[in-house]
Amino acid sequence: MRNREPRNEDLIKGMTGDWEIVLGLEVHAQVTSNAKLFSGASAAFGAEPNTQVSLVDAALPGMLPVINRYCVEQAVKTGLGLKAQINLRSIFDRKNYFYPDLPQGYQISQFKHPIVGEGEIVIDLAGGRSEIVGIERLHLEQDAGKSIHDLGPSVSHVDLNRSGVALMEIVSKPDMRSADEAKAYVTKLRTILRYLGTCDGNMEEGSLRADVNVSVRRPGGPLGTRCEIKNVNSIRFIGQAIEYEARRQIEILEEGGKINQETRLFDPKAGETRSMRSKEEAHDYRYFPDPDLLPLEIVQADVDAIKASLPELPDDKKARLIAEYGLSPYDATVLVGEKATADFYEAVAKGRDAKLASNWVTVELFGALNREGHSIETSPVSAEHLGKLIDLISDNTISGRIAKQIFESMYKTGGDPAEIVEKEGLRQVTDTGAIEAAIDAVIAANPDKVAQAKEKPSLAGWFVGQVMKSTSGKANPQVVNEILARKLGLSSDG
Amino acid sequence: MTDLTKLTLAGARDALKKKEFTSLELTDAYLGAIEAATPLNTYVTVTADQAREMAKASDLKLGKGQGGALEGLPLGIKDLFATKGVLTTACSHILDGFKPPYESQVTQNLWHDGAVMLGKLNNDEFAMGSSNETSFYGPVVNPWRRNGDTTKIVPGGSSGGSSAAVAAKLCLAATATDTGGSIRQPAAFTGTVGIKPTYGRCSRWGVVAFASSLDQAGPIARDVRDAAIMLRSMAGYDDKDSTSVDRPVPDYEASLGQSLKGLRVGIPKEYRVDGMPAEIDALWTRGIEWLKAAGAEIVDVSLPHTKYALPTYYIVAPAECSSNLARYDGVRYGLRVPGKDITDMYEKTRAAGFGTEVRRRVLIGTYVLSAGYYDAYYLKAQQVRTLIARDFTEAYAKCDVLLTPTAPSAAFGIGEKTADPLSMYLNDVFTVTVNLAGLPGISVPAGLSSDGLPLGLQLIGKTFDEETLFRVAYALEEAAQFKAEPAVWWRS
Incomplete structure (x- = not known):
């Protein structure tokens, strides 16, 4: 655990003084793989119940697990992405407990010797602040099936489709000090996993779930007793659960009580955590090495090969975007949040005004995507077309104002901006003769305003507006300004 | 026609090739013998129709001069092996009605080589037992009896159905499994040959698990040659079993009859245990003389951790079984006794479904894996297990094979030891070390006890050196000239 000076902003003001929250997370990330961890059955989400169950998944007598090497590679890749120690020898253990959705009566997991050891994640926080959160370990394990209790009044059902699906349990060190940091941690972890392609990060489908360990203490003081909030399945809920749980604990402590170490559940509807089982009720899992599986051995050369094939990760990409495109750290952080977004941006920015491209992607495009509920993958505006639009602005074919109008049309139709400009006759007028004629017409029609403008130069803006109106916005604003100033006798040079 | 069941597996094989009779005739002879042998309680399921269909299919192949190494040869299958569409219960109530x-x-592998399945053989429940008295389907009775005595004798266990069926000629040979001696001890008790090959030699896929790190399949057969033929067909790499070892299966039959000249046979002094009957000691001495006469060099070796083998075994095996048997919970297959909630259903189902010995071992196993006890029991046992394996490695620096008795006594009467689990566990004293070290071991009939029951000698080999085992076993068999057979008293 890292030693950190408590930040005043993070402290919770209690009746008896300040409190500091200490947080550690265990994230269960479903490994992106077609097949399960120890059987060849499909690991796809959403199939009819019990249609993706092999003899091994249903734990029929005499069935044996065989490790899916692809899942091992995925775990190694994730470990490398977390800058973590890769253990060339790891061991699968059995975690024994009875539950109807656990057909074997044990979960195959890794207990004492996980495949990945210590690593770290840089989390990005408001105001450009960043913190390092330590990773304690990552291990591979099987998911359980799903109990369904609402199909009949007196019986429960079990769907074993998830039974045996590969999970990575990623355990952080207790390095986080606020709900925002925990949220930033999960956000960043999810981003890294998605960059690596080792977990799709889909929290709604349960591909990513977090157990949150919460304790409170006096700032910088000795650690308090922790409670574990199980299976929180959205980043927002993680924040809510922590806020609630920290205040609950503080209240108990301030009233002279003590915290019982226990497992709790977050109820999103009530916005509160509730006790699930106490430490005394905790299972004795009787871990022991699974005798059906040999120790998992991997060779350094394979680790090196995986390392060489790693994609550029968010932190490196962010640094490169700042260096290469001159972006602000804030814009760069926003852009690297999803690899697809960063790729989109780079496709737009390549060979163009990087700052302009960043504005168009993060402000206009993101704004429209958010409004319409689209993602970058389903954006109606392609990177190629957005790039072309920026080209049209840069070579003065259109004005920025017209560009926004064209963008809306592009978003609706998915059309090419150059074609829209031609079809709708939106090319910017830079022909000084035509602009001069328009200006002369406005001046001729408003002699009183001309007189006033000589007294009050700011009235020139009104003339610009009239000229733009009469040219349907196509007049080059810079040219309009120059000619008007001259005609109204306002130009600085006389 | 003479009684076809008198032929050995090799004899029947050769006769079928020469078309002296058909597989269907042979199969019918066995089905008739089985039907007439109900007092032995060897078979829990007889698959007569399936056997005849398989025999007919084999006859077609044999008629064309085709067929595999076991074409048309009728075998018995221990109920621990899953057989498609055929009741497979491991002789436990908890697997009621389970047809895999x-x-x-x-x-x-056996069917691929053309063998015919006669049915499923009785065994101790989940292979937990040394006398075949823990089976839900009742005890198997040994065809052998003491001289002038009708006391029912155990056939050994857990593969008691296999050993008794082979001894009573109710199959040509049988599959069996061995976790702590469950092939070799029953073979010794019935005057048959049983080999537990090296761990990883036979696939465990589809064999109901007892203790995964110790379980290994092997055959029980009438003689060494038959065992060699059987093992060759049973063995082989299987990528569905992560502990299976990928190396070619030799032609074991080819090593029979090869000279023992220059071979060093180790005699481990720790196997001369207190209270061992003098006749077992004498048998062992005779075995030593036979091998010496056959050209082998006898060397004394030490396996100093032998005395820890039984306690180690009775920690490791129950620990693994407590976890392996967790899947029998009444949720998906087998027995379910309804309860007021899920926990109640679990408890009622498992209480009703498991017999006393299985429950005892599940409880022991759960205990030794529990928080606070793990280090003192399970972890310590694993460390000792390493030392036991190292004993063998060091001994094999001085010798090529070890000779020991198979069991510390001849077969005992049914019910004689059921009240005292510890004296029952002592049966495995010479065999468990082999499982703990993952080595191959074979039991060969070598003589009769003073009251007329068979006694066996065990040979323990180096990892994957089954060929040497067969070579020495064959020499032992030649020297012992064990021709005794049980009187046929059971035929109705």
Whole structure:
């Protein structure tokens, strides 16, 4: 655990003084793989119940697990992405407990010797602040099936489709000090996993779930007793659960009580955590090495090969975007949040005004995507077309104002901006003769305003507006300004 | 026609090739013998129709001069092996009605080579036992009896159905499994040959698990040659079993009859245990003389951790079984006794479904894996296990094979030891070390006890050196000239 000076902003003001929250997370990330961890059955989400169950998944007598090497590679890749120690020898253990959705009566997991050891994640926080959160370990394990209790009044059902699906349990060190940091941690972890392609990060489908360990203490003081909030399945809920749980604990402590170490559940509807089982009720899992599986051995050369094939990760990409495109750290952080977004941006920015491209992607495009509920993958505006639009602005074919109008049309139709400009006759007028004629017409029609403008130069803006109106916005604003100033006798040079 | 069941597996094989009779005739002879042998309680399921169909299919192949190494040869299958569509219960009430939709790899290998399945053989429940008295289907009775005595004798266990069926000529040979001696001890008790090959030699896929790190399949047969033929067909790499070892299966039959000249046979002094009957000691001495006469060099070796083998075994095996048997919970297949909630259903189902010995071992196993006890029991046992394996490695620096008695006594009467689990566990004193070290071991009949029951000698080999085992076993068999057979008293 890292030693950190408590930040005043993070402290919770209690009746008896300040409190500091200490947080550690265990994230269960479903490994992106077609097949399960120890059987060849499909690991796809959403199939009819019990249609993706092999003899091994249903734990029929005499069935044996065989490790899916692809899942091992995925775990190694994730470990490398977390800058973590890769253990060339790891061991699968059995975690024994009875539950109807656990057909074997044990979960195959890794207990004492996980495949990945210590690593770290840089989390990005408001105001450009960043913190390092330590990773304690990552291990591979099987998911359980799903109990369904609402199909009949007196019986429960079990769907074993998830039974045996590969999970990575990623355990952080207790390095986080606020709900925002925990949220930033999960956000960043999810981003890294998605960059690596080792977990799709889909929290709604349960591909990513977090157990949150919460304790409170006096700032910088000795650690308090922790409670574990199980299976929180959205980043927002993680924040809510922590806020609630920290205040609950503080209240108990301030009233002279003590915290019982226990497992709790977050109820999103009530916005509160509730006790699930106490430490005394905790299972004795009787871990022991699974005798059906040999120790998992991997060779350094394979680790090196995986390392060489790693994609550029968010932190490196962010640094490169700042260096290469001159972006602000804030814009760069926003852009690297999803690899697809960063790729989109780079496709737009390549060979163009990087700052302009960043504005168009993060402000206009993101704004429209958010409004319409689209993602970058389903954006109606392609990177190629957005790039072309920026080209049209840069070579003065259109004005920025017209560009926004064209963008809306592009978003609706998915059309090419150059074609829209031609079809709708939106090319910017830079022909000084035509602009001069328009200006002369406005001046001729408003002699009183001309007189006033000589007294009050700011009235020139009104003339610009009239000229733009009469040219349907196509007049080059810079040219309009120059000619008007001259005609109204306002130009600085006389 | 003479009684076809008198032929050995090799004899029947050769006769079928020469078309002296058909597989269907042979199969019918066995089905008739089985039907007439109900007092032995060897078979829990007889698959007569399936056997005849398989025999007919074999006859077609044999008629064309085709067929595999076991074409048309009728075998018995221990109930621990999953057989597709055929009741497979491991002789436990908890697997009531369970017909697997899959075939174990070992039996699949046998069918691939043309063998015919006569049915499923009785065994101790989940292979936990040394006398075949823990079976839900009742005890198997040994065809052998003491001289002038009708006391029912145990056939050994857990593969008691296999050993008794082979001894009573109710199959040509049988599959069996060995976790702590469950092939070799029953073979010794019935005057048959049983080999537990090296761990990893036979696939465990589709074999109901007892203790995964110790379980290994092997055959029980009438003589060494038959055992060699059987093992060759049963063995082989299986990528569905992560502990299976990928190396070619030799022609074991080819090593029979090869000279023992220059071979060093180790005699481990720790196997001369307190209270061992003098006749076992004498048998062992005779075995030493036979091998010496056959050209082998006898060397004394020490396996100093032998005395820890039984306690180690009775920690490791129950620990693994407590976890392996967790899947029998009444949720998906087998027995379910309804309860007021899920926990109640679990408890009622498992209380009703498991017999006393299985429950005892599940409880021991759960205990030794529990928080606070793990280090003192399970972890310590694993450390000792390493030392036991190292004993053998060091001994094999001085010798090529070890000779020991198979069991510390001849077979005992049914019910004689059931009240005292510890004296029952002592049966495995010479065999468990082999499982703990993952080595191959074979039991060969070598003589009769003073009251007329068979006694066996055990040979323990180096890892994957089954060929040497067969070579020495054959020499032992030649020297012992064990021709005794049980009187046929059971025929109705």
